[in-house]
Amino acid sequence: MFREYTEVEIVRELEGGHSGARVLLVRPIRVGGHRDAPVVAKLDERQSILYERRRYDLHVKGTLPATTARLLDAPAAPDKSWCAGLKYTFVGRLDDTEPVSLRELALRDPQKLGGLIHTLFDEFGPSWWLQRHPYRFGVWREYEHVLPPSLVVEALPDGELGATGHELAPLGAWSRDNEVLPGEIVALNGFAVQKLDVAKDILYLAAGAQPEAINRASKVEVRGLGLNQQTLFRGETIDRVVGRVVSTRDDLLRRSLQALEPNFDLRAGLIPSGQDGVPDLPNPLFAITALLERQVNGYLSVIHGDLHLGNVLVGPRGDAWLIDFAWTREGHTLFDWAMLEASLLVEVVARLAPPGWEGAWGIVKMLHQLYRGEDRVLQERHHAGLALHAVKAVHDIVRASLMASEHWTEYYVALSLLALRLMDWKSESLDARRLAFLLSALALSLVRSTPHDTQSRSDQSWLEVPTDIDLRGQGPGQGPTPSA
Known part of the structure; x- marks a missing residue:
């Protein structure tokens, strides 16, 4: 180099x-x-x-x-x-x-964040986020890949499926409908290699090798294949692997939540708030399938794909640079901004809050007010309040990027799922990951409080756009979309 x-x-x-x-x-x-x-x-x-x-x-x-x-x-x-x-x-x-990362700058001077976020949009927007096209899609197509693997499988040396086993192919509804259970035998057919960890003998498979997010759906983690005795490459298609299911996505998410030492019953559908003006929040772990099966009408554009604070560098004159284009692709325009908001809250705001679940709930109360348009929370002079100005800046950009003006469900679906991804960021503190979980719950509550289709007929040009469901045809998992 x-x-x-x-x-x-x-x-x-x-x-x-x-x-x-x-x-x-x-x-x-x-x-x-x-x-x-x-x-x-x-x-x-x-x-x-x-x-x-x-x-x-x-x-x-x-x-x-x-x-x-x-x-x-x-x-x-x-x-x-x-x-x-x-x-x-x-x-x-x-x-x-x-240069310094936006994360470092945020911790030094949170008041500068909002202006820098607008600068970033102004610099990259014309070639990226503003080059957009109407896009109607199943949420799983853009967001399933941010969640843990659908299955963790232990490879079986004899490769026998048996009469009760499941034949699984990429992009099937099996990865979202929770029908495959631990202990069952599965055959994985035609999956692509996403990543290898030879030292741990773990092979990470997904639907395909191309850059679109849909190709990282249907994630499966396979253990015990003996990778040190064979040569595999990223993007290579594996004809067939037979194994026994060790864990499902639900299992992995429950373990992640348990690691946060919850002070509530993680098996309950509602999380008690205890905050004045903030209702009890829905447990997002019970809404994964419904969220993934929703249909969303938004925009498609070039996106960074991993727009957290560490991937934005700031120069001495306020220039904003992006680095790390490993996941840059065409995708849902709001993906980047939901990721940036979640990163702001987990990497910066959480550090400014009191410790424990009480501190995380205090931030949620401020967010609840901000999301309802109560800007008085921005006038509070403590550091957490100052950092929320950056969230307001993100929302200014989101408002200009919504498919339907003031129809925020499109954004809160993305925010709820991406916040769950950050719940597993082991480099962040326990309190920061607690806030990520509550952020997912808060966003889900806002999804549920908005009717599915509130657009007027004059706003429905997106209905002419082919969807991923249209392109798949009448395959498994079709039927009414469950309500999140």
Whole structure:
């Protein structure tokens, strides 16, 4: 990555990454001690780095603003190495100072966040989020992949399915309808390799290898295949794997909630609030299937796909740069903004609240007021109140990006599911993950309080857009959409 330099100074590791990759801010040093401008180096598993470069070339390369971070060089990916690297070079007004992540800046000065979020939208919006097209889709198509695997399977050496086993294919309703149970035998047919962990002998499978989110649906974790005795590659299709189900998605989510040490009955359908003005909230773990089976009318555009605070860097003059394009693709426009709001709340606001469930509920009370349009909460001068100005900035962008004006169900469905993803961010504190769970519950309550179809006939151009259900035809799992 730096073969033309004599030395590389690692300035610091950038916080906020949750994929397992290492992201470093470094300064290359030439012969004679000349220090070049800092760059961002990302180190990850070889196939992941090569995959990210392909995504950059496909979705990003020709759409970036003049002042940004770019991948100017080919990945450093030695043939016999498990590891590879990418180098993000800053183009524009960097001067001789070092950028910081939006997360670091938020913890120093939360009042600046709102303006920087608007700057980010203004810089990237015209080529990304504003290049949008009407899009009607099943929620599972865009959001199932943010949840834990549908199944965890232990491979069976004899490969025998038996008379009572299940034949499973990608994109089937089985991944959402909870019909496959622990202890049952399944045959996985035609799944694609998403990731391998040879050391732990775990193979991660999903529907396909292309960048769209639907190809990461139908996730299955397979253990005990003996990966150290065979060669598999990311994107490769596996003809058939037979195994016994060890856990389901419901099991994994319940364990994640149990790890939060809940002070309520996690088996109950309602979570007691105890906050004046905030109703008891629905337990989102009982609404996963209904949320995934909903139909949503929104917009399709190029999205970053992982827009958390650690992937936004801020320069000395307030320039906003995006890094890490591993999941950039065409997708639901509001995915990025729901992800950014959840990241703001979990990575910043949660740190400013009192500890324990009581502190998380205090933030939920403020959010409940903000979501109802009660802006007086923004006038509170404590740090958490100041940080909520950034949430208001996100909502300003969301309001301009909704398919139907003021029809927020589209957004709250996304927020509820993405918040559950953050509940599993082990790099965050226990209290931060508690807030993620309650955020999911709060968003779900707002989904349930809004009728499904409130648009006028003049607003229904989206009805002419083919949906994923239309494209699949009359397959398993068709029928009335359950209510979330």
